[in-house]
């Protein structure tokens with residue numbers, strides 16, 4: 001194929017549109033045309049930069065972070081540990097979008113960046129690997145789908161269990177009816193997070209471009225206890241534990257039940273453990289009902305590791321139950337609760353998920369993505385709805401064809417989207 005097409009013709013045509021035509025040379029790492037990538041956000045993104053960089057036919061050209069220290073560190077780590085890679089450390093991700101050789105943006109910046117950066121990347125002709133949750137609010141998810149369609153790009157959300165062989169097999173068994181009609185999926189997350197204390201306004205560290213870090217989010221003063229990582233627990237940038245970790249197991253529940261959008265969402269919980277600056281619940285129970293009489297429940301305890309038995313996902317069917325863990329091990333129980341089968345696995349799908357995206361880009365078949373943005377949006381939306389139910393203190397009734405909230409104008413107008421920093425409003 002590389003003989004018949006230039007690299008850019010091939011990769012542009014891959015998703016149905018030839019956006020650039022150049023004869024950029026591929027490194028001789030494989031017979032495939034090279035996919036050039038830039039990675040944005042280098043906490044989680046450092047792991048992704050290494051993993052992408054180890055795949056044949058991938059060039060990690062940029063590692064980008066608003067924090068110059070993280071960018072420099074990532075460039076040095078990737079060059080050292082991944083043979084043949086020597087990425088440039090940069091602070092502004094728009095340099096990635098402006099480079100016509102770049103095929104793929106990997107976005108692992110904080111949640112408030114996922115939607116806007118994905119939309120800008122699609123418009124610049126880039127494919128996107130966007131970390132979960134795919135967006136900060138529901139409207140952004142809708143726009144991301146529109147952008148992927150309009151610019152014919154492959155957009156994969158980083159819920160890697162969609163590519164875990166054990167989990168895929170378990171879902172196939174459910175579909176084949178191994179426990180009969182499945183009507184309830186329960187899932188959990190437990191951790192032992194500490195307090196983030198009470199932050200103080202502070203000078204922005206010289207190595208951080210706080211303006212770029214904030215990007216689409218309206219400007220607020222810098223505090224000393226929010227960057228890095230703790231932004232997860234502020235609505236201004238994050239989506240709480242539900243969007244942070246709930247999305248992984250809720251996505252598997254939705255997959256196993258074969259459902260899309262809910263009819264009803266309820267939430268209970270709060271900040272029960274620490275009296276600190278965090279806004280999002282540390283103890284949270286959410287329930288989602290779907291058409292055809294089935295439901296999902298999620299229980300998150302951010303500050304207590306004791307699981308009480310329920311660890312990742314449990315499916316309940318008319319003829320038994322199936323337990324699935326985060327590594328793809330599954331256990332099947334018969335109607336009398338006797339363990340009848342166990343299949344062990346310890347592969348979360350991390351590498352296969354990346355390979356699935358690279359293949360879809362090369363073959364031009366976004367429909368073969370294991371977590372195409374539309375499916376990613378549906379699972380992320382459940383997290384947003386759970387958070388909206390929490391914030392309004394009300395049960396939400398939803399349109400099962402779109403997930404949009406019915407008969408609650410305040411919930412829609414206040415929480416479906418967000419205010420943007422002028423100039424950063426996402427548009428498709």
Ligand SMILES: NC(=O)c1ccc[n+]([C@@H]2O[C@H](COP(=O)([O-])OP(=O)(O)OC[C@H]3O[C@@H](n4cnc5c(N)ncnc54)[C@H](O)[C@@H]3O)[C@@H](O)[C@H]2O)c1
Nearest residue numbers: 041042043044064065066067108109131132212213228229
């Ligand atoms: N799929 C998974 O298993 C998995 C695991 C961990 C994290 N994640 C996701 O990855 C994302 C990042 O999480 P994290 O734990 O690494 O957070 P983090 O705060 O440690 O790292 C985010 C990084 O993004 C940088 N950043 C912010 N704005 C930027 C910009 N405009 N350009 C470039 N870099 C920018 C920050 O400076 C920071 O270094 C989250 O959305 C999280 O949910 C996914």
